[in-house]
Amino acid sequence: MSAIVNTVVKPRIDVAVAVVFNTHGQVLWACRPEGKPYAGYWEFPGGKVEAAEGVWRALVRELKEELDITATQGGPWFLIEHDYEHANVRLHLYRVWAFEGDPRPLEKQAFTWASLDSSDLSPILPATEPLLPKLAQPVLMALSNYGAGFDACAKRLESALEGLHTSVYVQFREKALQGDALIRAYEHCYALCQKTGQSMLLNSETWLSLRESLEALPCPLHLTEAHLHSGEFANLQCAGASVHSAASLALAFDRGLSYAVLGTVHATASHPGQSGMGWAQFQALVQAARLPVFAIGGLASSDLRMAQQHGAHGVAMLSQFK
């Protein structure tokens, strides 16, 4: 007698999710109305993508239907999947940074402007809540370059970080320095990040050269692509990794990292002979990313919007922020 296995096939739903920013950096939250699964939970506005509709068109339609606003500018962020009891959902997160109209609740739902990492809204949908620390990460990352000259790098970082009103990542990465020169550079960078309240990251290759001199890991690691693949620092706190392929992007997500840095977008003096991948290829690579991705390679903070239009979370750079 053959056993009868009772399998319930859940629908797989593609959902357009709009993280709508206002000019104060707050985002629009909506409360799911009665009659829907998880009624009373807070979420980013959005809804199901209809067949052959496309994510951006679905997002524009849902914002109009739910809140009477018209999204005019935005870009893809990343996607995640979540297994609910009622469906498997694939959330396509988009940033919206320009829209027309004033939001009003067309489905009698509550809505509010609040910060991205909003701790005062509860409950938040189970798939959305764990994403918030990733979404709220800095969008700019500065890379140190004391190896090209201590004074010039120290001055550049000091003038970039002092008086900055947003939070940024500072990745301490020094390929050319060793010994006392490396320690001097590290101590300067560490003290500056402490003083300005910015988040320092330590490149894993640089950590190998420094660790004899330090008692403990002073801040989260940024993994090189080789260390991402070797897994050798998996027992230490790792924030993100450098990647150059879709396979490495997928691995960065599997390893539970908060971000990846993908490049190089444009040819740079620091990588002579290498041509940049350009924005079209960058976008093709990040479209399946499941975590925020910084663009790197010949970029400055003035390229942030361009990068975000092509699916980047933010921009990593050697040049100054301001």
Ligand SMILES: Nc1nc2c([nH]c(=O)n2[C@@H]2O[C@H](COP(=O)(O)OP(=O)(O)OP(=O)(O)O)[C@@H](O)[C@H]2O)c(=O)[nH]1
């Ligand atoms: N809009 C939105 N949906 C989310 C978020 N997080 C999350 O898990 N979801 C899930 O994505 C799915 C969205 O479907 P929905 O039922 O709201 O879509 P809809 O507005 O087209 O619904 P309808 O067909 O009943 O009108 C739900 O299963 C919801 O739980 C989020 O932050 N925003």
